[in-house]
Amino acid sequence: MATDTPAAPPPRSPGPAPGRDPAITLVDVVKDYGGARDGAAVRGVNLTIGQGEFFSLLGPSGCGKTTTLRMIAGFEEPTGGQILLHGRDVVGVPPNKRDINLVFQSYALFPHLSVADNVAFGLRRRRVPKDEVHDRVDRMLHTVELADKADRRPRQLSGGQQQRVALARALVNRPRALLLDEPLGALDLKLRQSMQLELKRIQREVGITFVYVTHDQAEALTMSDRIAVLNGGLVEQVGSPREVYERPATAFVAGFIGTSNVLSGRLATAGPDTGTLDLGDGQRVTLPLPDGATAGSPVELTVRPEKITLTATPPTGHASRVRGTVEEVVYLGTSSSYTVRTAAGAEMTVFQPNDGTATVTPGRGDTVWLSWATAHSYPLAPAPSAAPLPAPGPDSDAALIPR
Incomplete structure (x- = not known):
């Protein structure tokens, strides 16, 4: 059953990882396309991204992640809030003055130019000396492992190689940050998985801040130092891949990243550190006690399918x-997935490895017991609520921008 807990305020982003100075900071950033609540694509985002960090904006279509990226790049102006690049507020500063580059899903390579000339294009437009252009292009092609293809045309390359050329072209200009808008979306699954590891390797070697937009949970978990999970224009959680998977903050995060079982009810007991949901007939769920919860408080919790043990008898x-x-x-090959309907009517998913360690391999219609440790019950916070939208100023062009 649903809880009656009020919505939480939008969270403030924790600072960058220890040892990293802030590179990009968003403070109460709002983007409203229509001046009304349902027109707000971004509704009070606060983020702090560290220098040299691989930071992903993750969420479903329409959650505001690409709009956020475009505001960082300067292609969209926020309705309200601040965007700081290395401490400097860049709201109103044009994209070419922000010392950042953007890589799109489409490679946008020049078909008539060689790989080396594509990479050198921006440097030549900036009138960088010829010898320096040659050295920087050569080093960057070695970084993306395309030095042996410098003389080829884009049509002679695979999709993954073309994407690496686009990446090299952006990085050779030595931006302070690189923004990537679903750059692997056009690749097939196997090539995309390979490119995920390549991107992470390249980012680690060049040491530049990467801000990566994706709707693919596995992609974000594979590459990121930290992830911001967005939903409806709001940030629901910021954390490391392990944190957002192992300890999702809200029901949306639990359901969007991987597979999770969400249970709700009221606390029958509340001790100093743990609480209990009493389901009767020997059934119960224990969980770490949420802040401020007492006996009778509504709670919502999640447990991951791989944390659950199946037995034929009460455990x-x-x-x-x-x-x-x-x-x-x-x-599923390495594991089997069991869908179990509990006595209370909830549907739960359990993953059990096919490695010979399972004590029971039930079939459809069998009665089973599901059990797990208290530490694997993760209390969920209410979804954050949006900050109030600022009133448009007299010169605002928000009403002119199509939704």
Whole structure:
């Protein structure tokens, strides 16, 4: 059942990782395309991205991640708030004065130029000396492992190689930050997975701040130092890949990243550190006590499918245990997925490895017990609410921008 907990205020982003100075800071950034609440694409975003960090903006289509990236780049102006690049407010500063580059999903390479000339294009426009152009292009082509293809035309390269040329062209200008808008979206699955590792390697070698937009959870988990999960123009959680997966802050984050089981109810007991949902007939769920919760408080929690143990009889040793009936079994190769309908009517998913360690391999219709440790019950916070939208100024052109 749903809780009656009020919405939380939009969270402030934690600072960059230890040892990293802030490179990009967003303070209460709003983008309103229509002057009305339903026209706000970004509704009070606060982020701090560290120098040299690989930072991902993750969320579904329409959540505001690309709009946020375009505001950092200067292609969109915020309705309200500040955007700081290395401490300097750049709201109103044109894109070519921001010392950042943007890489799109489309490669936009010049078909009539060689790989080397494509990479050198920006340097030559800036009238960089010829010898320096040659040295910088050569070093960058070695970084992206395309030095042996310097004389080829883009049409002679694979999709992944073309993407690396686009990346080299952006990096050779030595920007202080590189923004990437779903750059791997046009690649097939195997090539995309390979390029994820390549991108991370390149970022680590050049040491430049990367801000990466994606809707692919696995992609963000694979490459990122930290991830901001966006939903409806708001940031619901910022953390390392392990933090957002292992300890999702809200029900949306739990459901969007990986597979998760979300349970809700009221606390039957509340001790100093843990609380209990009493489901009757020997069934219960224990969880770390949320801040301020007492007996009778509504709570919502999540447990990941791989944290759950299946047994045919009531388990011992685990504080949480729930009885149910297996409705579906799916073989996934390294594991099997079980869909279990609990006695209370909730649907839960359980992943069990196919490595011979399972104590039971139930079939459809079998009664099973699900159990897990208290530490694997993660209390969920309410979804954040939006900050009030600023009133448009007399010179605002918000009403002229199509939704």
